[in-house]
Amino acid sequence: MNNNNNNNNKNDNDANLFVNLSHLLLTKITDRLRDNIDRICLSLVCKRLYNERNKYLTFNTRFINSIHKDNTKEIYLNSYKSILINSFNQKTNCTLLYDKQMNIDKIDSNVIQVDYDSDFSGKLEVNQSISEKLYQLIANSNVVKLVACQTLRYQLPSNLISLEFDPQFNEPLEPGFLPPNLRKLRFGFKFNQIIKHGILPNKLEKLTLGQVYNQPLEPGVLPTSLKVLKMTGTSWFDKQDLKVGSLPPALEVFRYTGHSSEFIEGILPTTVHTFMGVPFSWITSPLFKSYCNLKSLTVRHSPSNHQSILDLQVIPASVTKLIIFDDIHLKSTMPPTIKYLDITCAQYDIDEIFNDRSIYHFETLKIGGFILDSLENIKVDHLHLAFRDEYEGQELLRDIPNAIKVLSFDYCMAEILIQSEIPASVKVVKIENNTKYNRFDFIPNTLESLVIRDDIGTSFCSLPELVNPLTIPTTDILIPRDLSNICFKQINDRIFRRFQLKGNKNFTVLVETSVRMRNNITKSKSIAYNKLFGLNSYNYQIDSARECKSNCSLYISTLDDDLINQSYEYDYYLNHKSIGKEILRFPETIVRIYFSNDFNQCIAHYKSLFENSNVKELHFGKHFNVAIQPGSLLNVETIIRADVLPPSLEYLSFGDCFHETLEVPLPPDLRVLKFGKFYEETVRDDVLPQGLLKVRNFPYPSRALLPSSTKTISFSQLSDTPFEPQPGDLSSNFTSIDIKNISRYLMPGALPQSTVKLKLGQYFNQNITVDLIPRSVEKLYLGESFNVSIKPNVLPKSLKELIFSPFFNRTLQPKSIPESVESITFNGFYSCSIKADILPASVRHLTFKADNCLLQKPGIIPTTVKSMELNNQRIKEGVIPLSVETLTISIEFFKFNKLKIIPLTINTIILKLEEDVRFNLKRIGQTSFIIMSDHSSSGAFISDSFFENFEKMKSILNLYKLKSI
DSSP states (O other): OHHHHHHHHHHHHHHOTTTTOOHHHHHHHHHHOOSHHHHHHHHTSSHHHHHTGGGTOOOOOTTOOOOOTTSGGGOOOGGGHHHHHHHHHTOOSEEEEEOTTOOOSOOOTTEEEEEEOHHHHHHSOOOHHHHHHHHHHHHTSSOOEEEEEOOSSSOOOTTOSEEEEOTTOOOOOOTTOSOTTOSEEEOOTTOOOOOOTTOSOTTOOEEEEOTTOOOOOOTTOSOTTOOEEEEOSOTTTOOOOOOTTSSOTTOOEEEOOOOOOOOOTTSSOTTOOEEEEEOHHHHTSTTGGGOTTOOEEEEOOBTTBSSOEEEGGGSOTTOOEEEEOSOOEEESOOOTTOSEEEOSSOBOOHHHHTSSGGGOEEEEEEEETTOOOOOTTOEEEEEEEEOOTTOOSEEEOOOOOTTOOEEEEOOOSSEEEOOSOOOTTOOEEEEOSOOOBSOSTTSOTTOOEEEEOSOOOOOOOSOOTTOOOEEOOSSOOOOOTTOOOBOBOOSSTTOOOBOOOOOOTTOEEEEEEEEEOGGGOEEEEEEEEESSOBOGGGHHHHHHHHHTOOSEEEEEESOHHHHHHTTTTSSEEEEGGGBTTTBOOOOTTEEEEEEOTTOOOOOGGGHHHHHTSOOOEEEOOTTOSGGGSTTOSOOHHHHTSTTTSOTTOOEEEOOTTOOOOOOSOOOTTOOEEEOOTTOOOOOOTTTSOTTOOEEEEEOGGGGGGSOTTOOEEEEOOOSSSOBOOOTTSSOTTOSEEEETTBOSOOOTTOSOTTOSEEEEOTTOOOOOOTTTSOTTOOEEEOOTTOOOOOOTTOSOTTOOEEEOOTTOOOOOOTTSSOTTOOEEEEOTTOOOBOOTTTSOTTOOEEEEOOTTOBOOSTTSSOTTOOEEEEOSOOOOTTOSOTTOOEEEEETTHHHHOOGGGSOTTOOEEEEEEETTEEEEEEEETTTEEEEEESSSSOEEEEEGGGGTOHHHHHHHHHHHTTTOO
16 A cells, blocks of 8 residues: 555656756756755755756855865765865855965966965065966966055066055055056055056056055046045045046045045036045035035035034035034034935934924934934934944933834944833844843844844843844854744854755746747746646646737837836737837737837837727826937827827826827827826817816816816826815816815815715815815825824715825724725824724725734724735734635735634635735635736645745745746
8 A cells, every 4th residue: 555655656746847847947946046055955855856966956155165175074965065066166256365385386267366365464574486476377367356465576467457455565656567457456554655647557447545645646647547536544644635637537436535625616526426525625615516416425524623514505416325424513404315314423403404304214314322312203214323432331222213124233332221112113123243231122023133243242031033034143142042043144254154954845936938929929928836736737728718818908118128027017018129010910809008118209100000909098108208309200299190099099198208288189089098197288178089088187277178078087296386276166077086286275165066086185184174075975085195183073974985195193083984984994104093983884895004003902893894904913813803705915914923813714815925916815625725826827725834934935925926926
C-alpha cells in the first residue's frame, strides 16, 4: 500500500509543471531572491531541484567579501560549497586590499578598485619598488579606482578614472601628474597646495578638497566639465574669497565652507541645484532669490554675528530641502514647498513659521527632541529627533503627533524621559546610539521595524511581539528569549545577517505569454501555476472566455515601454506608429479607446478606422492639447470635426491640459462629455448636442448653455476665486451635482430641489442647517475639507448613502445619521469612538478607510450590515457581525489581526493589495480558499496557513500583483 502511494506521489510530481520548469526559468527565479537562505530553500522543494541545483543555482555574493582557497574548509554547507565558490568566482566589481606583505604578479580581471591597507598607508614610509610595482599591475588590469594613494612621485596609471589620496598627502601638484581620464578626485585632510591652471584633468566631474584646504581658487583653474565641488573645511580655515569665474559654469552640487563674503552677481553658477554651506551674507542678498534651480540648501550663520536673523521669505521658491546648520533665528513663515526640513539648531517661534499648519506636508522633519512645542496638525511622514550636546541629566521627550510613520532618535547624552505612548501610526523606529531611557516599553505593538544602529547598552526586556524585522548590531545586548522574529542585516562591516529557515507551501511562479493578434494589435495574457494545486483544469475555459469577451478596451501610446507597462490594464494595446501602415481595422469588440498621457498626435489617420468600428468612448490623455507642442501636426478644428470623430461616439474625454475652444458641434449621439479639471474656455451655444446627459468639469460661467437633457453636472476647478451659486443659478433639471470649487459658504436654497446626488467641494466647511441640503438628496459626499460636527436631524431623511470627507474627525451623536441611510464611508483620519447607537439599523454597507477608527467592542456595528470594508484597524473578535456576507480588507489588516476574527459565515473576502489591485477569495470548507486576481486569469487553492506569515504573504502578492498569486 505504501509503495503504491509513493509511486502515485512520484507520478504526480513528475507531471507537476513547476517541478519540471527549465533550468533557464529556475535561474531567473532564483536571481529574483535576494537572500541566499531563500535560494537554498527553493532547491529543497523536490528531489529534482536538489539533484540538479548545480545547473541553475547561484548565490548572492554582495555580502561575501572573499573566499580564500585555504579557508574553504570553513564552509559547512558541503552540498553547496562548489556552488558558493563558483558564485564568488563569477563576482564582478571587486576590491583588492593591498598591503606590504602582499606578493602578487597580477590583479584578477574582476577587480576594479585597489585600496591601500590603512596601517600600510598610515605608517609605512612610501617605498619606490612597492608603489611602482603596484602601479604597473594596475596599468595592466581592469582597475579604474585607487584609494589612499600615497604619492605622485611615480607615474600613476592612465586607466584610472577615480582617485582618492591618503589623509597625510600634501605634495605639490604639477601638470601631467594626474591621470588624464580622471572623473572623480578626492584630496585628504592635510592637502593644502595651490592648484594652478592645467593641473586638473579636463574630464574631471567631481572634486573634493580636504578640511584644512585654504588656497585661492583663481578663475579658470577648475575644469568646465566639473559638476560636483565639495570643500569639506570650515570658515575657520578658509578665508579666501571666491571670484566670478572661480566656479565652473556647469556646476550642479556645491559644498562650501560657509566663508562669509560679498555675494557678487555671477559668482554662483545658475546650474547649481544643491548648495551646502551657504554663507549667511549670500542667502540674505537680494540676488540670491533669483536662483530658481536651487533644490537643496544648507545654511550657516555669520561668524561675525552669532545672532543671525533669517527672514524665510528670502528662500527661493524652488527649494524643497532646507537645513539650518547653525544657531540662526528664523522669522516669517516657512515656504510650503519644503519637503525635507532640519531646524534642530535654529531658534524660532513655531506658531510664526508654521502660521497655517494645514498647508505643510514634510517627508522628513528633523527637530529638537526636548523642545516641547506642539507639532499637531502638521503632516509629517518621518520625524527625526535630534538632541544638543548641552543636554545632560534627565530631559522630557516631546509629544509625538499622530500620523507619523517613521520615528528616528539621534545620539543623546541625557536620559530620555518618555511619558506618553508612541502613536500606533508609527511603523518604523530607528535608534542611533542612545544610551539611557527611563523605560523601553513605549514601543507600540503595531510597530513593523525596529532599527538599532549601534550598541545602546540597554536590556530589551519588553519588545512588542509584532516587531518584524528587528535590526540590531552584533555587539552583546540582552534580547528576550521568546523573541523569534529577529533579522540581523548587514548595515556596515560590524553587522552580519541571520535568517530563520522557513518553508512556504504557497510558492507560485508566473509564466507570461504574449499572443500576437492580426493587424499587429497585441492582446495580453497571463497564466499562473501553483506548486501544490493550480487551476490547470480551467485554463481552456479561461482562454475561451477571454476570446469571447465583448465591450473591450484599447490602449494607444507612442512608447513601447508604456505599452508593456499597461498591458494588464486593458484588453488590447497598440503603438500609434502602426496606424496607416499595418492596421486595417479595429476588432469589432473594441468599444473604448484610451490614449496615453504623452499622446499629442494628429488623429486624422484614425478616421477610416473609426468609421468601420463600434467605438463608443474616446479618452484622451493628460497632454492632449495644441499648446503642449507648438507647431505640431495636431489641429484642434480637424480633430473635433464630426467627420473625424467616430459617428457612433457616445463618450468623449479630454485630459487636464486641454484648454482649446470647441468651435464646431460635437457628434449628435454624444451622451457623456468630460473636460480636464481646470478647463476655463467659454463654450459656444451650438457645440453641445441636445441629447447630452452628463458633463464633467464644465466651466461654471457657461452653465446656461447646457441642454435641458443634462442631468449630471460637475464644475471645473477654476483658478479664480471660488464661486458662490445663488438661488436659481443651477438648473432644476440637474439630479447630480459636483461643485469642486465651491465657496466656504453655501447659501440655503442655492441647490435645486431636484438634486439626488450631491458632492460638495474642497472648500466646503460650514455648519449644516436643515434648509441647506435639499430634501431630495439620496447620496451626499461632504467635501475634502469638511470637519464640522453634524447635529441630529439636520441631514435629509431621503439620504441613502453618506460619504465623509478625509479630514472629518468629529464625534457623531445619535440621529446625526438619518435612519434612511444604507451605505456609510468613513475616510482619512477618522479616529473618534463610535458608540452602539450611532449607526442606524438601516445600514447595509459600511466602509472604514481610516486606519485609527476605534472598533473595539462587539455590538457597535448593526446586524443589518451585509458588506464591510476595513483597512488595517486592529479589531477584536466579535466586532464583525455574523450578518456580513462580503468583507473587503487591506492586506495590511493581517499585520494586526488573525484570520480567526473573520466569521466563518463570510464566504467572500476581497483582499486589497493596492486600491486597484484586488484578489477575490472564496471559502471552501473550514480551512481552504480559492483565490483569484480581479484582472487576470490567475488563481490557486490555498489553506488558512497562507495568512499566518504576513510578510511572506505580502511579498508573494506584491511579486505578482495582477499577474499571479
